[in-house]
Amino acid sequence: MGINPKGTTVMEVGADGVAVITIVNPPVNSLSVDVLQSLKDSYDEALHRDDVKAIVLTGAKGKFCGGVDIAAFVGLQGGKIPQPKLGYLSVEILTDTVEAARKPSVAAIDGLALGGGLEVAMVCHARISTSSAQLGLPELQLGIIPGFGGTQRLPRLVGVAKALEMMLVSKPVKGEEAHSLGLVDAIASPHELVSTARRWALDILERRRPWVASLHRTDKIESLGEAREILKFARAQARKHAPNLDHPIVCIDVIEAGIVFGPRAGLWKEAEESQGIIHTETCKNLIHFFFAQRGTSRVPGITDRGLVPRRINKVAILGGGLMGSGIATALILGNYPVVLKEVNEKFLQAGIDRVGANLRSRVKKGKMTQEKFEKTLSLLKGVLDYESFRDVDMVIEAVIENVSLKQQIFADLEKYCPPHCILASNTSTIDLNLIGEKTRSHDRIIGAHFFSPAQVMPLLEIVRTEKTSPQAIVDLLDVGKNIKKTPVVVGNCTGFAVNRMFFPYTMAAILLVERGADVYQIDKAITKFGMPMGPFRLCDLVGFGVAVATGAQFVQNFTERTYKSMLIPIMQEEKRAGETTRKGFYVYNDKRKASPDPELKKFIQKAREISGVDVDPKLMNLSDKDIVEMTFFPVVNEACRVLAEGIAIKAADLDVAAVMGMGFPPYRGGIMFWADSLGSAYICSRLEEWSNMYGGFFKPCAYMAERAAKGAPLSSPAVQAKSRL
Numbered sequence: 042m043g044i045n046p047k048g049t050t051v052m053e054v055g056a057d058g059v060a061v062i063t064i065v066n067p068p069v070n071s072l073s074v075d076v077l078q079s080l081k082d083s084y085d086e087a088l089h090r091d092d093v094k095a096i097v098l099t100g101a102k103g104k105f106c107g108g109v110d111i112a113a114f115v116g117l118q119g120g121k122i123p124q125p126k127l128g129y130l131s132v133e134i135l136t137d138t139v140e141a142a143r144k145p146s147v148a149a150i151d152g153l154a155l156g157g158g159l160e161v162a163m164v165c166h167a168r169i170s171t172s173s174a175q176l177g178l179p180e181l182q183l184g185i186i187p188g189f190g191g192t193q194r195l196p197r198l199v200g201v202a203k204a205l206e207m208m209l210v211s212k213p214v215k216g217e218e219a220h221s222l223g224l225v226d227a228i229a230s231p232h233e234l235v236s237t238a239r240r241w242a243l244d245i246l247e248r249r250r251p252w253v254a255s256l257h258r259t260d261k262i263e264s265l266g267e268a269r270e271i272l273k274f275a276r277a278q279a280r281k282h283a284p285n286l287d288h289p290i291v292c293i294d295v296i297e298a299g300i301v302f303g304p305r306a307g308l309w310k311e312a313e314e315s316q317g318i319i320h321t322e323t324c325k326n327l328i329h330f331f332f333a334q335r336g337t338s339r340v341p342g343i344t345d346r347g348l349v350p351r352r353i354n355k356v357a358i359l360g361g362g363l364m365g366s367g368i369a370t371a372l373i374l375g376n377y378p379v380v381l382k383e384v385n386e387k388f389l390q391a392g393i394d395r396v397g398a399n400l401r402s403r404v405k406k407g408k409m410t411q412e413k414f415e416k417t418l419s420l421l422k423g424v425l426d427y428e429s430f431r432d433v434d435m436v437i438e439a440v441i442e443n444v445s446l447k448q449q450i451f452a453d454l455e456k457y458c459p460p461h462c463i464l465a466s467n468t469s470t471i472d473l474n475l476i477g478e479k480t481r482s483h484d485r486i487i488g489a490h491f492f493s494p495a496q497v498m499p500l501l502e503i504v505r506t507e508k509t510s511p512q513a514i515v516d517l518l519d520v521g522k523n524i525k526k527t528p529v530v531v532g533n534c535t536g537f538a539v540n541r542m543f544f545p546y547t548m549a550a551i552l553l554v555e556r557g558a559d560v561y562q563i564d565k566a567i568t569k570f571g572m573p574m575g576p577f578r579l580c581d582l583v584g585f586g587v588a589v590a591t592g593a594q595f596v597q598n599f600t601e602r603t604y605k606s607m608l609i610p611i612m613q614e615e616k617r618a619g620e621t622t623r624k625g626f627y628v629y630n631d632k633r634k635a636s637p638d639p640e641l642k643k644f645i646q647k648a649r650e651i652s653g654v655d656v657d658p659k660l661m662n663l664s665d666k667d668i669v670e671m672t673f674f675p676v677v678n679e680a681c682r683v684l685a686e687g688i689a690i691k692a693a694d695l696d697v698a699a700v701m702g703m704g705f706p707p708y709r710g711g712i713m714f715w716a717d718s719l720g721s722a723y724i725c726s727r728l729e730e731w732s733n734m735y736g737g738f739f740k741p742c743a744y745m746a747e748r749a750a751k752g753a754p755l756s757s758p759a760v761q762a763k764s765r766l
């Protein structure tokens with residue numbers, strides 16, 4: 042153990058002869074190297090002491106265990122923590138010491154038992170849980186596989202089909218479901234959890250309850266033939282849904298090894314595969330992303346001031362369109378009473394209906410009961426004037442992107458809302474200083490940029506101006522957390538962070554097409570890279586109207602690096618505006634299935650003539666790698682500018698923004714992390730090459746050029762020219 046151990050276990054032996062071993066490592070009692078060592082020591086002691094007859098394993102402060110300390114994986118990857126001997130933890134300690142012990146262990150689970158946490162619990166001879174506890178094996182989300190026997194024990198406790206689902210989807214189950222699955226043996230209230238577990242352990246010892254080693258159970262596992270079919274199907278699904286990822290297949294292989302060759306062979310295979318898998322790029326990227334996501338709510342100079350978020354009792358939303366109704370849905374789902382304002386009855390009813398439909402779709406999917414639906418919808422109140430704004434704590438304006446309309450609204454809000462009320466705008470591109478120009482409330486004006494559909498998309502871009510008060514930021518961060526959004530705090534500028542990265546992505550794709558590349562090949566290559574869809578399919582989905590409106594903002598503000606093309610306006614003239622008109626870059630059938638359209642060539646030719654560019658034979662035969670680089674390196678270039686200008690606080694925030702706002706594959710770590718895996722010098726040299734051939738759109742920015750010259754990573758902290766935050 043180190044001088045300052047990272048966590049420990051505490052053992053108390055009661056008069057009943059039960060030793061209660063408690064994992065203590067806040068905030069989630071993760072299994073650090075020190076905790077694991079201490080767990081082993083506590084077990085050694087408990088197994089040797091004559092006054093200990095049975096053991097209860099639990100976690101401090103209502104949390105059983107959040108799994109292996111993920112930071113330890115970073116230590117292993119960097120060689121700072123030595124790799125333990127193969128099978129030491131999983132086989133030698135957990136299986137051969139704890140599970141094989143002559144004293145029974147019972148896990149008392151409250152809060153969470155995730156990853157290694159659940160695996161340790163499954164090694165115990167019984168599990169008692171609270172009904173609200175969350176139990177799961179989410180390791181695949183980190184690019185690894187369960188490594189403490191989870192691949193072997195979970196199928197033996199709940200069956201192969203359910204175990205696979207829990208592992209592949211990385212979704213935990215609640216205590217009640219775990220009980221009905223057989224994963225836990227009994228449910229107890231938090232208050233009675235440990236006492237129930239104590240009694241259970243003694244009952245096992247006295248043979249009043251079965252003494253079960255999960256590893257050797259066979260009753261829940263399907264027959265060999267059936268299990269193989271299930272595994273075959275899972276493999277096909279994994280290949281289809283995650284073709285760039287190997288670790289789900291490795292996980293399935295390891296489960297199969299245990300079923301075919303026996304659980305002990307499975308344990309060894311799991312140990313072997315686990316050792317290698319943590320050194321893969323996928324694992325490094327996903328672990329980076331895990332910490333990046335959690336780092337976004339740490340804002341230097343804001344969240345370190347000791348400010349306490351104020352209570353937001355009521356929120357008002359202006360505009361019941363797609364965005365406004367989505368935001369309202371997200372808020373009422375987070376239990377915030379919401380006032381939705383529209384300009385007339387018809388629009389108001391349509392807005393309320395949209396919220397209702399959003400919630401109803403949850404009921405249909407079985408994610409919400411009818412009772413909860415009614416309770417949630419009752420939190421929404423529609424209004425046509427500002428009277429009920431007199432006691433709101435936060436307003437979110439979500440009307441169309443029209444500067445003078447927004448200015449008028451903010452002037453009105455200043456009159457009607459109480460002085461403490463936060464005045465937020467959901468604008469996706471407009472400068473907030475402009476929006477607040479007609480007010481004297483600049484300190485409480487803030488951007489709350491949601492992504493469509495707002496009730497589903499997890500990102501919330503929080504935009505602050507130089508005048509936004511730290512308290513308003515802390516308050517909005519708290520609201521974001523309560524409605525389960527990942528916030529990214531950015532500075533004020535046209536397009537903020539996400540849309541500034543989006544513009545060059547779409548523009549690069551159009552530039553390539555005008556010079557000879559194929560629309561559908563581009564979409565295919567980008568999808569293969571891991572985006573949910575290609576840039577053209579996405580344009581169709583969001584609609585050309587939105588693409589043109591946001592594009593215009595970019596043209597106006599960043600003229601020198603805008604690639605101007607008439608392709609979309611030409612198509613609009615032909616009444617092609619994307620999926621809603623059934624024609625865009627693709628044509629759509631009744632079932633909204635997209636197919637390539639040979640007619641497209643005609644529009645591309647016309648746009649090419651207007652731009653006065655020639656087809657470049659090289660661009661007609663691009664490899665997938667070239668397509669990915671030519672579309673994403675301009676995004677990296679813009680991300681560098683966003684960082685250099687101080688719009689984003691740190692590169693990792695842009696990684697999160699790209700993954701959650703653009704759909705960039707998390708297993709590539711995010712835009713900047715991915716860029717650094719390729720190297721600044723390489724990216725810069727390619728951009729220079731294309732800039733010479735195809736113009737200023739590709740020109741590397743000063744930040745990029747400087748990093749490339751020094752051979753420095755793009756994401757290491759920048760000496761910012763002038764922070765805009």
Ligand SMILES: C[C@H](O)CC(=O)SCCNC(=O)CCNC(=O)[C@H](O)C(C)(C)COP(=O)(O)OP(=O)(O)OC[C@H]1O[C@@H](n2cnc3c(N)ncnc32)[C@H](O)[C@@H]1OP(=O)(O)O
Nearest residue numbers: 069071107108109110111112155156157179187188189335
């Ligand atoms: C061998 C084994 O098979 C391998 C493993 O066990 S791998 C680990 C498996 N476990 C996991 O994947 C769980 C990961 N954690 C989570 O999903 C969520 O953090 C949680 C559900 C536990 C809690 O969520 P929530 O309450 O929203 O809090 P969240 O902000 O995410 O986490 C709180 C803090 O705990 C940290 N944390 C959570 N789980 C951690 C873990 N397993 N290791 C290290 N730190 C962890 C977070 O980084 C965060 O730290 P911060 O406050 O300094 O940013």
